[in-house]
Amino acid sequence: MLLRVREADQSIVDGILDVAAAKYKETTGKEVVLKVDTESFLPADMTGGVELQAQKGRIKITNTLEARLDLIAQQLVPEVRGALFGRNPNRKFAD
Numbered sequence: 001m002l003l004r005v006r007e008a009d010q011s012i013v014d015g016i017l018d019v020a021a022a023k024y025k026e027t028t029g030k031e032v033v034l035k036v037d038t039e040s041f042l043p044a045d046m047t048g049g050v051e052l053q054a055q056k057g058r059i060k061i062t063n064t065l066e067a068r069l070d071l072i073a074q075q076l077v078p079e080v081r082g083a084l085f086g087r088n089p090n091r092k093f094a095d
Helices: 005-027 065-086
Strands: 001-003 049-054 059-064
Touching: 049 065, 059 065
Parallel strands: none
Antiparallel strands: 001 049, 049 059
């Protein structure tokens, strides 16, 4: 698995890779090789987090603060719409 982090966070992540790999093996019973991508870092203006790529980039998990805030914003759209405009009787679903 390849991890992308901010360049400023690389030393912190390097220090916990062995612990994370051990926890993964304990949980799943499978070996994992974790490596920090030193050629392509996350942008320095990001708040922080990790982007994980597995199976040669076919699986990508983004766990950055910005990605989590985007996810929460999408989940709150129905509530914001209802608070601003009220319930629309023509809508079948509350999404």
